[in-house]
Amino acid sequence: MIEFTNVSKKYANGVIGLHNINIQIEPGEFLFVIGPSGAGKSSFLKMINRQEKSTGGQIMVKGLNVSKLNRFKVPKLRRQIGVVFQDFKLLQKMTVYQNVAFALEAIGLPSKEVRAKAVAAIELVGLTNKMRFYPNQLSGGEQQRVAIARAIANNPDIIIADEPTGNLDPENSTQIVNILKKLNDEGKTIIMATHDHELIFEQDCRVITIDHGTIFSDEVKGYYETN
Numbered sequence: 347m348i349e350f351t352n353v354s355k356k357y358a359n360g361v362i363g364l365h366n367i368n369i370q371i372e373p374g375e376f377l378f379v380i381g382p383s384g385a386g387k388s389s390f391l392k393m394i395n396r397q398e399k400s401t402g403g404q405i406m407v408k409g410l411n412v413s414k415l416n417r418f419k420v421p422k423l424r425r426q427i428g429v430v431f432q433d434f435k436l437l438q439k440m441t442v443y444q445n446v447a448f449a450l451e452a453i454g455l456p457s458k459e460v461r462a463k464a465v466a467a468i469e470l471v472g473l474t475n476k477m478r479f480y481p482n483q484l485s486g487g488e489q490q491r492v493a494i495a496r497a498i499a500n501n502p503d504i505i506i507a508d509e510p511t512g513n514l515d516p517e518n519s520t521q522i523v524n525i526l527k528k529l530n531d532e533g534k535t536i537i538m539a540t541h542d543h544e545l546i547f548e549q550d551c552r553v554i555t556i557d558h559g560t561i562f563s564d565e566v567k568g569y570y571e572t573n
C-alpha cells in the first residue's frame with residue numbers, strides 16, 4: 347500500500363531530512379515511528395501525503411507515484427489520507443460540528459452527505475453531546491478527538507498522526523491511541539509518530555526508529571523498553 351524506495355529529502359537550506367529510506371507498509375498495519383528530536387519522523391510522514399516532496403527515490407501510495415504526482419492530482423492522494431497533528435489545528439470560530447463538516451464541504455460533497463458523515467465521525471470519537479461546543483470550551487483530549495473526527499470523516503484508508511498525544515496527559519493519550527486502535531481494527535492503516543514510549547506496549551505492533559534521517563530499526567514489539 348505504501349512503499350518507499352531509496353527515498354531522500356534535502357531541504358532548500360541544504361539540511362538532509364531523510365536519507366535512503368526503504369520501507370513497505372501493508373494495508374491494515376499500525377506503525378509507530380519513534381526517534382530523537384530532529385531525527386526525521388515528521389519529514390517521513392510528510393512524504394506520504396506530499397506535504398513535502400522527496401528529492402530522491404520513489405514513493406508509492408495506493409498505486410499513486412507520490413514523488414512524481416502532478417500537483418493537480420495531489421488532492422486525490424490527500425483524500426485517501428487523514429492527518430492528525432500535535433496541535434489539533436482546529437478552527438477556533440467554528441463548533442465541533444462545523445470543524446468536521448467544513449473539511450467535507452471543502453472537497454465538494456453534497457450537504458446531506460456532509461451532515462451524515464460529520465455526525466457519524468463525531469459519534470465515533472464520543473463527542474455527540476458536544477457537537478455545538480467551540481474548541482476553547484473543550485479539553486485538550488476532546489480537541490484532539492475532534493481533529494481525529496475531521497481526519498476520518500471522509501473514510502480515508504490511511505491515517506497519519508504526528509505526535510497526536512504530544513500535548514496531552516497520560517489518560518487522554520491512552521484514549522487517543524485507543525481510538526486509533528479501534529480505527530485500525532476496522533481496517534485502517536495507522537502511522538503514528540511519538541516520543542511517548544509508554545504508549546507502545548499494549549499489543550504487538552511494528553515500531554520503526556528513525557535516526558539522522560535513516561531507518562535505524564524496524565521491529566515488531568509487544569513491549570518497547572526505553573533505555
Ligand SMILES: Nc1ncnc2c1ncn2[C@@H]1O[C@H](COP(=O)(O)OP(=O)(O)OP(=O)(O)O)[C@@H](O)[C@H]1O
Pocket residue numbers: 357358359361362363381382383384385386387388389390
Ligand atoms: N522545512 C524545513 N526546512 C529545513 N530543514 C527542515 C525543515 N523541516 C525539517 N527540517 C530539518 O530536517 C531534520 C528532520 O526534521 P523532522 O521535523 O523531520 O524531525 P522530527 O524527528 O520530526 O523531530 P521532532 O521530534 O523534534 O518533531 C531536522 O534537522 C530539521 O531541522
